[in-house]
Amino acid sequence: MTNSHEYRPLRIALLGAGSVGSQVARLLIEHKSELAARVGAELELVGIAVRDINSPRNAGVPRELLTLDAESLILGADIVIEVMGGIEPARTYILQALNSGSDVITANKALLATHGTELFDTAEQVGAQLYFEAAVAGAIPIIRPLRESLAGDKVNRIMGIVNGTTNFILDRMDSTGATFEDALAEATELGYAEADPTADIEAYDAAQKAAILASLAFHTEVPLESVYREGITKITAEQMAAAKRDGYVIKLLAICERVAADSAGLEGVSVRVHPALISREHPLGAVRGAFNAVFVEAEAAGSLMFYGAGAGGVQTASAVLGDLVSAAKRHVAGGPGLADSVHANLPVLPIDRVQTRYQITLEVTDQPGILAKIANVFSDHNVSIETVEQSVRVLAGIASKTATLEVGTHAATDASLSAVVKSLAANDAVESITSVIRVEGI
Ligand code: NDP
Ligand code: HSE
Numbered sequence: 001m002t003n004s005h006e007y008r009p010l011r012i013a014l015l016g017a018g019s020v021g022s023q024v025a026r027l028l029i030e031h032k033s034e035l036a037a038r039v040g041a042e043l044e045l046v047g048i049a050v051r052d053i054n055s056p057r058n059a060g061v062p063r064e065l066l067t068l069d070a071e072s073l074i075l076g077a078d079i080v081i082e083v084m085g086g087i088e089p090a091r092t093y094i095l096q097a098l099n100s101g102s103d104v105i106t107a108n109k110a111l112l113a114t115h116g117t118e119l120f121d122t123a124e125q126v127g128a129q130l131y132f133e134a135a136v137a138g139a140i141p142i143i144r145p146l147r148e149s150l151a152g153d154k155v156n157r158i159m160g161i162v163n164g165t166t167n168f169i170l171d172r173m174d175s176t177g178a179t180f181e182d183a184l185a186e187a188t189e190l191g192y193a194e195a196d197p198t199a200d201i202e203a204y205d206a207a208q209k210a211a212i213l214a215s216l217a218f219h220t221e222v223p224l225e226s227v228y229r230e231g232i233t234k235i236t237a238e239q240m241a242a243a244k245r246d247g248y249v250i251k252l253l254a255i256c257e258r259v260a261a262d263s264a265g266l267e268g269v270s271v272r273v274h275p276a277l278i279s280r281e282h283p284l285g286a287v288r289g290a291f292n293a294v295f296v297e298a299e300a301a302g303s304l305m306f307y308g309a310g311a312g313g314v315q316t317a318s319a320v321l322g323d324l325v326s327a328a329k330r331h332v333a334g335g336p337g338l339a340d341s342v343h344a345n346l347p348v349l350p351i352d353r354v355q356t357r358y359q360i361t362l363e364v365t366d367q368p369g370i371l372a373k374i375a376n377v378f379s380d381h382n383v384s385i386e387t388v389e390q391s392v393r394v395l396a397g398i399a400s401k402t403a404t405l406e407v408g409t410h411a412a413t414d415a416s417l418s419a420v421v422k423s424l425a426a427n428d429a430v431e432s433i434t435s436v437i438r439v440e441g442i
Pocket of ligand 2: 137138162163164165166192200205310311312
């Protein structure tokens with residue numbers, strides 16, 4: 001190990017100086033000598049590409065390094081850090097950097113989930129490296145464990161809370177009884193939710209992260225379009241209260257799992273993001289506020305849990321700098337770096353093939369024989385009922401003419417479970433279906 005920085009200074013180009021980029025710049029400058037000692041070469045921040053030089057910026061960003069000319073900056077760099085976000089021009093800049101022989105670090109999950117194959121193929125062809133620890137779950141080290149630590153194991157399932165904004169909203173609904181709208185307003189006021197929160201609340205952000213995690217875990221290309229996605233906008237205060245009463249909490253879960261062969265022998269993987277009931281006793285049930293957590297089940301390692309800040313400028317900058325040290329060390333010491341493999345090439349199956357469990361809440365006519373009628377709908381679709389709870393509302397001493405039934409199922413294919421819901425909706429004993437939600441983690 002060398003402490004004398006015999007290697008020439010490495011030229012670092014930063015693309016973006018927003019929440020993440022400004023913190024990367026600050027930490028790179030503040031910890032310059034410590035980073036140099038760790039790497040064995042100085043890390044010289046040579047420029048920061050932005051959209052508007054005159055925008056007000058964090059004091060840690062040296063104004064003299066700002067430039068509008070990203071392309072020249074890239075061409076003169078050894079390592080390029082892309083924290084601009086968006087698809088273009090980030091994609092073009094990363095390709096330019098890789099093609100000019102630079103290693104690239106990115107936090108851009110939207111880009112990786114849509115153009116990852118192109119970027120990784122380019123990196124491999126030119127012998128460059130693409131690092132992306134910050135792209136999933138911010139500060140939490142999850143990419144490196146999947147790429148390296150678990151590379152000799154077989155990952156069977158990943159279940160994670162990978163979006164802090166939605167976890168904050170659901171947690172507020174759970175702990176205060178707030179409606180979705182009120183909890184979203186609070187998340188916006190506190191700066192967790194963006195002015196346009198669609199990417200978070202409709203689970204696009206979580207789906208991008210799930211696609212990245214699944215492709216690493218299963219060594220398989222996972223197109224974003226193959227990820228089943230349901231957001232949290234329809235979750236009601238009543239569903240939250242019922243979940244709490246039953247010992248559950250509702251979380252937006254990203255679930256990547258292997259799916260056993262069907263009768264035709266087709267096995268594959270499934271990747272889905274949707275709200276689900278999870279026991280309050282489950283480690284993911286205890287994840288509060290805007291925190292993230294990823295629960296990994298591997299054949300030999302067993303269950304592993306990764307927990308921490310899934311977003312935030314400085315937290316995400318930590319993951320970027322970790323990648324930077326790895327990339328810089330590779331420059332100094334040489335070596336091939338990592339190449340992700342999609343050799344397994346498993347089919348990504350639709351959610352229909354997944355085994356899951358539903359909890360369905362119905363308003364039914366309160367008459368003899370109705371329960372049997374409802375039970376028949378489940379058995380017609382080969383779905384086994386695990387629990388049934390019935391209650392009748394009494395208002396001003398008068399019992400309602402309908403009863404509320406809460407039916408929990410055993411595991412069945414999602415296709416059978418959704419067929420049950422369709423049949424129930426068409427059944428004349430059913431006045432309304434007030435809640436349908438999957439149950440996970442059992
Ligand atoms: P910001 O919007 O705060 O910052 C974006 C920066 O990129 C700004 O400095 C902007 O310049 C610059 N920029 C945007 N477009 C261009 C362009 N065409 N040319 C040059 N510069 C450009 O984003 P964040 O820092 O929040 O996010 C950056 C990346 O990190 C994204 O991919 C995001 O998904 C990811 N990420 C963010 C997390 C977070 O907590 N914020 C967590 C995990 C990942 P200007 O300042 O002049 O407008
Ligand atoms: N919007 C994301 C979240 C942060 O709420 O988790 C960036 O990944």
